Amino acid sequence: VSQMQSKMRDTGGWPVLPIVLVGVLLRGCVSLHGYSGENKPPMYGDYEAQRHWMEVTLNLNLTDWYQETEHNDLNYWGLDYPPLSAYHSLLVGTIASTHLPELVALHASRGYESVP
DSSP states (O other): OHHHHHHHHHTTTOOHHHHHHHHHHHHHHHTTSOOTTTTOTTTOOHHHHHHHHHHHHHHSOGGGTTSOBTTBOTTTTOOOSOHHHHHHHHHHHHHHHHHOGGGSOTTTTTTOOSOO
């Protein structure tokens, strides 16, 4: 009993194991279902929006991120968040391009879904 009290005191009185188990259980439950818009062309949903923003920020000039251009159709998940979010998409897109370049290929990746 004294070891248990000592461990609880070290974590501020919160039992760590049950909290971790609940987190793992929630993560497992969420992963059982698809994402919004999965297999629903032409817009595909939230996953496609995030993927497209990575594509735009990685492949276009900064001045074109928020402008309608030949390579940036604002009606197809146009970037509509503040620049800090766009820089985050650029960072994540840069990392993604090293592992899955087809995920962020300009125009060719539209509607990309990693799981058939």
